Every structure is written in structure tokens, then in C-alpha cells.
Amino acid sequence: MRVQKPSTLSVVLRDIEILFCSDSSCNEKFEKNAYKIFFESFQMEISGFKSYLIESIDSSVTLGRFTMLQMLIISNNVYWTLLRKSKKKSFHLDAQVRDVYIKTLYAIEEIIDYCEPFSKEMVSLLPISDFKLSTLKVNYNSSLYELKTKFAISDIDHEVSEVVIYELKKLLIRKEITKIEYSYATELIACILKTEILDTSKIDNLLIQYEFNSNLFYDYFVKKHDSIINPDSSLHQHLDFFISMEEKLNTIRNYSNVYLYPNQKSILEMLKSFYKDKREAAIQRLEVRRAEVLDGKLLKDNEKLTLNISVSQFALLIRLIIDIGLLPKDNMRNTFNFFTTHFRTPSTAFISTDSILKKSTDVEFSTALKVKALLLDMVNIVNANHNASHYKQS
Numbered sequence: 001m002r003v004q005k006p007s008t009l010s011v012v013l014r015d016i017e018i019l020f021c022s023d024s025s026c027n028e029k030f031e032k033n034a035y036k037i038f039f040e041s042f043q044m045e046i047s048g049f050k051s052y053l054i055e056s057i058d059s060s061v062t063l064g065r066f067t068m069l070q071m072l073i074i075s076n077n078v079y080w081t082l083l084r085k086s087k088k089k090s091f092h093l094d095a096q097v098r099d100v101y102i103k104t105l106y107a108i109e110e111i112i113d114y115c116e117p118f119s120k121e122m123v124s125l126l127p128i129s130d131f132k133l134s135t136l137k138v139n140y141n142s143s144l145y146e147l148k149t150k151f152a153i154s155d156i157d158h159e160v161s162e163v164v165i166y167e168l169k170k171l172l173i174r175k176e177i178t179k180i181e182y183s184y185a186t187e188l189i190a191c192i193l194k195t196e197i198l199d200t201s202k203i204d205n206l207l208i209q210y211e212f213n214s215n216l217f218y219d220y221f222v223k224k225h226d227s228i229i230n231p232d233s234s235l236h237q238h239l240d241f242f243i244s245m246e247e248k249l250n251t252i253r254n255y256s257n258v259y260l261y262p263n264q265k266s267i268l269e270m271l272k273s274f275y276k277d278k279r280e281a282a283i284q285r286l287e288v289r290r291a292e293v294l295d296g297k298l299l300k301d302n303e304k305l306t307l308n309i310s311v312s313q314f315a316l317l318i319r320l321i322i323d324i325g326l327l328p329k330d331n332m333r334n335t336f337n338f339f340t341t342h343f344r345t346p347s348t349a350f351i352s353t354d355s356i357l358k359k360s361t362d363v364e365f366s367t368a369l370k371v372k373a374l375l376l377d378m379v380n381i382v383n384a385n386h387n388a389s390h391y392k393q394s
Contacts, residue, residue: 009049009067012042013074020078020101035100039107046107050114057119065122068112072129075108079131105131124183127176136182137172143189144168154198157224163216164192164207167260184258188212191255208252211259213267222274235286242279246272304344311345312367313374315359320371333357 019038057064082101085093109132116123128136144165151161171177171185188210195202207217225245249272259266307314318339321327327335333353340351383389 008045009052010070012045012049013070016042016074016104017077020104021074021081032094032096035097039100039104042104042107046111049111053111053115054118057115057122061119061122064115064119065126068115068123068126071108071112072127075105075129075131078105078108079129079134105129124180125178127178128182133172133177140172140182140186143186143193147189147192150193150198155200156198156203157200157220159220160200160203160207160217163214163220164203164212167212167214167216171260180258181262184210184256184260187256205252208249208268208271209255211254211256211267213259213261213264213270215264218267218270221271225274235282235289239279239282239286242275242282245275246279249275304342304349306344306346309345309370309374310367311348311351311356312359312364313371314339314343314345314351315356316363316367316371317374318356319360320375336360 015038019034053064053067056067078101082093082098082105086098109129112123112126112129147168148161148165151165154161168185168189171181188206191210192198192203192206195206204221249268252268254268309317318327318336322329322332322335336357337353340353340356344351
């Protein structure tokens with residue numbers, strides 16, 4: 001039977017609420033008849049309601065979603081009314097009436113499920129009815145128990161197993177859970193359970209691949225990162241680690257388009273951002289260290305005494321001082337290194353120890369003449385200032 005008028009389904013839903021969601025008691029025989037007659041009529045209209053909903057979805061997804069949300073609200077009201085009546089000691093709920101309640105709830109689910117192939121995305125984003133969820137919870141909790149057992153016998157970090165169990169338990173006590181969220185959770189559990197050898201690295205990767213974007217998991221991952229980094233290692237080692245982690249995250253293939261928390265950021269993107277920030281911070285610190293070293297070197301260079309001679313002349317002077325015995329000949333390299341550390345020439349701030357050692361033996365004739373002139377100037381000054389010109393050294 002095709003439903004021609006859009007108002008027909010709304011009218012039936014209103015009738016369901018009036019008949020099934022009332023807590024008032026009336027004549028039990030009348031109740032039985034009313035429920036039985038209504039459900040027989042409702043059952044005959046189900047195929048028409050299905051056709052109407054498909055037509056509604058084809059013409060307007062918004063209209064189709066609105067209608068199905070109405071059905072879910074009515075389903076939840078019927079379900080909770082049934083539970084209240086079943087627990088109410090002062091009211092006896094007839095078994096036949098209870099049976100009609102259950103059949104009506106199943107009928108509503110049948111209509112909604114029928115529409116899923118025609119608009120999978122829209123239906124997957126609808127909340128699961130409380131009635132359906134009550135049956136799903138049994139299998140879900142059984143899977144969680146199996147998961148907890150697997151974690152207990154696996155070589156994985158206790159902290160991450162606690163986070164996974166906590167978040168997956170919390171999923172079912174949300175105000176509402178959509179079909180796609182429930183599907184996400186069951187797929188993740190199934191994937192972990194079928195992993196033969198489970199360790200911390202594998203569970204971490206799986207949770208990232210399945211967009212397990214829990215803040216607790218993010219905090220756990222960051223804390224674990226801090227414990228991996230050796231505080232005594234160099235900044236270059238830190239930087240290499242951050243780059244390696246970024247490269248690893250870039251190779252991870254996402255298994256899910258759904259997040260554990262749909263309204264939060266992707267865990268993969270959060271971790272990429274974390275390591276990117278760490279990498280950039282390490283680079284900045286390296287630049288600061290380089291600047292510090294350069295500043296220290298400049299300061300050291302500025303503290304050097306400047307000799308108004310060339311490096312070649314300086315090298316020969318040092319060699320002459322050693323040769324006449326004023327400085328020891330042993331460990332000559334250290335002696336030259338001392339002079340290059342504390343002295344400079346006008347044109348050379350940093351004098352290489354190896355270079356000046358070589359220049360002290362490979363002496364050009366012009367250099368020897370210059371040094372000889374310097375030494376004669378010194379002798380002339382001593383003669384002039386200290387009356388030593390008339391005395392010969394014995």
C-alpha cells in the first residue's frame with residue numbers, strides 16, 4: 001500500500017505516542033483490544049511508510065532526516081514507557097500488551113533500517129534508538145570483556161590499554177550514539193582482537209590509524225615521547241628523532257573516516273602538529289646555540305692582542321724564542337697553540353696552529369729580512385735607552 005499523504009506517517013506516530021506512552025491505567029480488556037487493533041493496522045501500513053520515506057529522502061534529505069528523527073523520539077518514548085510499566089509494582093502489564101510494545105518497537109526499527117541503503121550517509125548519522133541500543137550493549141560489552149582479556153595477556157603499556165577500555169566504555173553512556181560511531185567502535189575492537197601479536201607499538205599505530213582522537217590518548221602519547229627523549233642527548237639527536245616521527249606519521253594510512261570524537265581534531269593531525277612544533281623549536285634552539293658559539297668566538301677574538309706583523313713574521317719570532325731556549329722545545333704544538341689563542345695580526349683574527357707551525361720552518365727570505373730588521377730595532381732601542389752600546393756581551 002502506498003501512502004499518498006505526507007501527514008499519514010505523522011498521524012500514526014502521534015497515535016503511537018498517545019496509546020503507548022501514556023502512564024494512565026484503564027480497563028485492561030480495552031487496552032488489549034486497543035493495542036491489538038492498532039498494531040494490526042500499523043503493520044498493514046509499514047510497506048507504505050517505507051515507500052513514503054524513500055520518496056521523502058529522494059526529494060529532500062532534510063525532510064527524510066526530520067521524519068526519521070521523529071520516529072526515533074517516539075521509539076525512545078515507547079521504550080522507556082514500557083520499562084516504567086514493567087517495573088511498576090502497582091500496575092500489571094499484560095503479556096500480550098507487552099508483546100505489542102516490543103513488536104511496535106521492532107517495526108519502527110524495520111522502517112528506519114529499510115531506508116539505509118537509499119541514504120547510507122544520512123541514516124548512519126542518526127542516533128541509535130534506546131531500544132536497539134539495549135540489545136547491542138550485550139554483544140558490545142562481551143567484546144569489551146574479550147578486549148580487556150587480550151590486553152591483559154599482551155605485552156602492551158598498561159596505561160594505553162586503560163585509556164582504550166575507558167573510552168570505549170564511555171562511548172555507550174553518551175547522551176546519544178550514532179550508527180556510524182557504534183560501527184567505528186565495533187570495527188576498532190574487531191581489528192585489535194584479530195591482531196595476533198599485540199604490543200605497544202602496534203596498538204599505538206592502530207589507534208592513530210583508526211583516529212582514536214581521545215585527549216587521554218594524546219596525553220599518553222606525548223608523555224611517552226618525553227620519556228623516550230634522552231635529556232643528555234644533543235639537540236641534533238632530538239631534531240633527528242622529531243623528523244623521524246614526522247616521517248613515520250606521514251606514512252600512516254588512515255583506516256577510518258570517522259573519529260572517536262567527531263567534533264574534535266584528528267589525532268593524526270594533532271600528533272603531526274606536535275612533532276612539527278618540536279622540530280621547529282629544536283631548530284630555533286640550534287640557531288641560538290650557533291649564535292651563542294659565534295658570539296663567544298667573536299668575544300674571544302676581540303680579547304686577543306694584535307701584533308703589527310704578518311703571520312709569517314710572527315711564526316719565525318716564536319721559533320727563534322724556542323730555539324734560543326726561552327721556551328721549551330718539547331710539546332711545541334701546545335706552545336704555538338697558546339700564541340694563536342691569545343694573539344692575532346691586523347689581517348688575521350684566527351690563526352691556524354698548523355699553518356703557523358709550518359710557516360715557522362718554511363721561512364721565506366723576505367720574512368727573515370723583516371724579522372732581522374725587527375730584532376735590530378730592538379737592539380738599537382736597548383743600546384739607546386740602557387747605555388748598552390759600549391759593552392760587549394761575554
